Amino acid sequence: MKRKVNTIMIGLLIAVLLVGCGKSSGKNKENTNKNGNIAVREDATEKENENIDENENTLEREEKLRTTDTLPAYKTEVTPLLKVKFTAQKKVTVTDLTEYWKGCEETNERKVVEKAKEIPDALITMLTEHVMEKNGVVALDSMLIRTGISEEEYVKHSKVELDETCWTDVIQVDGDNDGIDDLVSLTFYGGTSGFSELELCKGNGDGTYTLTDSYSCLRTSIGAINYEGINYILLRDFDYDTNYYSGYKVYLYDKGVLVDARRLSIKATDYEMDILQEESDFAEIEEIKTTLCKKEYPSILENSDYSIYGTAEEVRKEDTFVYSCDIDNDGTVERYNKEMFWPSTMWNIMHCSYDFEDSTLISDISNDLEEKGEKGKLYTFWLDKVGNQNVLYMYIVEDLDYKLYAFSIQKKEVFGVEKILAQRIEQVKELGLMRSNELQKAKLIEGISEIPEEVINEMGERELCGMILDSIGGGTFDYDSGEWTSTSDSVYSFDVEMFWVDKMYTQFLEGVSAITYYDDIRFTEIEEQTGLKDSETGKEIQRIRFRCNEKQYQYDAVVDNDWFDVGMIAYMNEVLKEHNSEKQLWVTSDGYQNCILFYETAEWAKEFEKSMGYALEQ
Structure with a gap:
């Protein structure tokens, strides 16, 4: 105890x-200033002046408290009204990347070879099954050939020049299936955008290698997979805007050059909806459910230029702060901006960027959700007039899933x-x-x-x-x-x-x-x-x-x-x-x-x- x-x-x-x-x-009389407060005297001792300062601070503070006590004080109550989760129903789409890698011809000064060989459909089917499984990425990664060599060895054998800003991941594998090992590398040449080069240095059979193919891609992980005796190069794929793992890219080389490439991407085809929280005592809860219980919000957001605005918001595009609304229902209008932030680097992801003239409520609520274990990024928020108050809606996305929230916010005087x-x-x-x-x-x-x-x-x-x-x-x-x-x-x-x-x-x-x-x-x-x-x-x-x-x-x-x-x-x-x-x-x-x-x-x-x-x- x-x-x-x-x-x-x-x-x-x-x-x-x-x-x-x-x-x-x-021992000495105290001087007072014109306001009646104790003033520091030039002939006083240092200790006396310290005491005078303390008295002055105390008097100032007591006056501040007396003044403050006569002023009203407030607290803001945020009441969750509804939380709806939309879980993506997924499928893998396969895209032929022929046009993309052919478009790299001029940039990389490489000869385009027509499809003398193609990636078999059976391999694509097998990879698709792994990508869709819950732990498929782990299982697929365990199958990959990753016989790596150091940067020093790579530079020595390939004669490729790398400066201090470069980072490269190299595997030693028979990339073009001619019976001689090649060096296949993913080289990041610096900068924040993540632009990289997928390069194949063809083995000459005598321990030397010659760079025969290179084309632009993004920094990611590299490996190779052997399917029915043929080696294929795999790059893990991701969505640049969200950093969401979205599948794999598969590459087939022949005679030192790229001849076929496919992209396997996980896409949402539909959504399963679940109401996770509901304030049933709220008078207009059915109106809020009608607003939020829709599977079409990804399309609505896209068609609204990624910035939904509601019936309680006023929009003045010529103003410094475009949007305005009484968010906390206290009679005072808050002014703000909101828009989608689009990343230009690999270390950022898309999210709602907002700026308030004088309010922290959106960041407060976002932080509170995060502290409660809620995951995802805010994509947008808006306010609708519901009954006699303004209700806040928030759209939060995690990978392909999303959640919609409704909050009642009331700023109240306290006593x-x-x-x-x-x-x-x-x-x-x-x-x-x-x-x-x-x-x-x-x-x-x-x-x-x-x-x-x-x-x-x-x-x-x-x-x-x-x-x-x-x-x-x-x-x-x-x-x-x-x-x-x-x-x-x-x-x-x-x-x-x-x-x-x-x-x-x-x-x-x-x-x-x-x-x-x-x-x-x-x-x-x-x-x-x-x-x-x-x-x-x-x-x-x-x-x-x-x-x-x-x-x-x-x-x-x-x-x-x-x-x-x-x-x-x-x-x-x-x-x-x-x-x-x-x-x-x-x-x-x-x-x-x-x-x-x-x-x-x-x-x-x-x-x-x-x-x-x-x-x-x-």
Whole structure:
């Protein structure tokens, strides 16, 4: 059972009872500025002026809170109304690539050979069956000939010139079936578009090779398959816009040149529809089902130039923001752009690109879906007028399958405990300690507001903000596996009475890693040893070894049952100082027994004190 940490422990951690409200010594009179605030005196001591600054910050903050308390506060509620999944019914289509590779003649200065030989239909049938099977790719890959050689050997034997930007995958196989091994390569010549060359260097029979065929393709994996005594070259195929694995390309060579090529592509011929979620109590749910329960949306999207717009949206093509709609039904119109992003590199895929003048709701909802395990890319969204509100629809695609979602979004004014929490969360957001996420804000309010109002009202600012910071940076802990997962890259909160004693410092370093990650601070090879004794003091210690950006470190923590040794925090600041001159770990408490860490600059720590009313410790 957890116990509340005593004031000695809290004081040891961060002196939590010392709120920045110091007073001047009284030896000198304080000057005031025209606003009645305490002014720094030139003849005062440095300590007096520090106290004056603290008083001024406190007065400013109290004035800000009084002003804020009179203003309305809001939270945004997003209610899922409908989720419909469309599962593609697939088949393999076969395309003759003769015209394509013949078109490479001028580019590659190669002689086109008419089809003296052809790829047999029986091979295409066999490959089609493998492509359509659930694990067919794995099975087919296991059949491929991949007798590779190094780039150095390839360059030496083929005399092909490769510069530093090139990447090549070479197999040694009798590619043209004349009884002599050839070198067949897929060479990527650099750049982001992935353009490559499929090249055959024909074996001369004396250990030398001559480049006899080359034509353009895209970077992928290469292999060969033997069917009834004949070797065929296979390239795994994919859709350039989606990076979706879509089948194989098959090539047949004769006398050193390409004579036949086929493309096997997986296509959707129909869709199976399933309603996965439905808010049956919503008055207009049947209208929403009529809108979304259609198999034709891929065609609708294509025919709409990949940007569907709804009955609640206004379109002004001449404006900076083309679309406008009251997305959260609060009476204020949001303005935005949306269009399909088409990739020009292999490392991007098509998706809906959007830009809002002043809203994060679409990205908030998308992130929330991703955190819940929903897969796919947003292709478009639109809003329809349904009943007395605007309803958001989202179209999300994964490979050939897609899902359609409907959401009711309501921005509501909050009062009482929820208002207090909403205001404090805004302070936390202003400090950059949580992303601008209306859904996360609503969840925090909902979770913490279950605490009785009288308890909230009796809390100090530290305890109230501490609860919010705990919720943001506490992460998730699997008590079965002992695995901790971060939930923030800006704040880390942990109970100093640790549950997983043997791994408490491993978890601590994982938490610190989460907030130092974007500053290129990495902790690896973490090891903990228990049951050791300090040779000088005789006290039990727990030894932690780890690497920070490849440099080895060791700390011997003093064992006190299941309590964390706070000296580790000071030690980590010494470690971090070696890798970053501007930032350090700053510490506070939630007023109970959680330690809250930030990895920030001294200037940021001053902003925190000014905003929150209490200082951070080092």
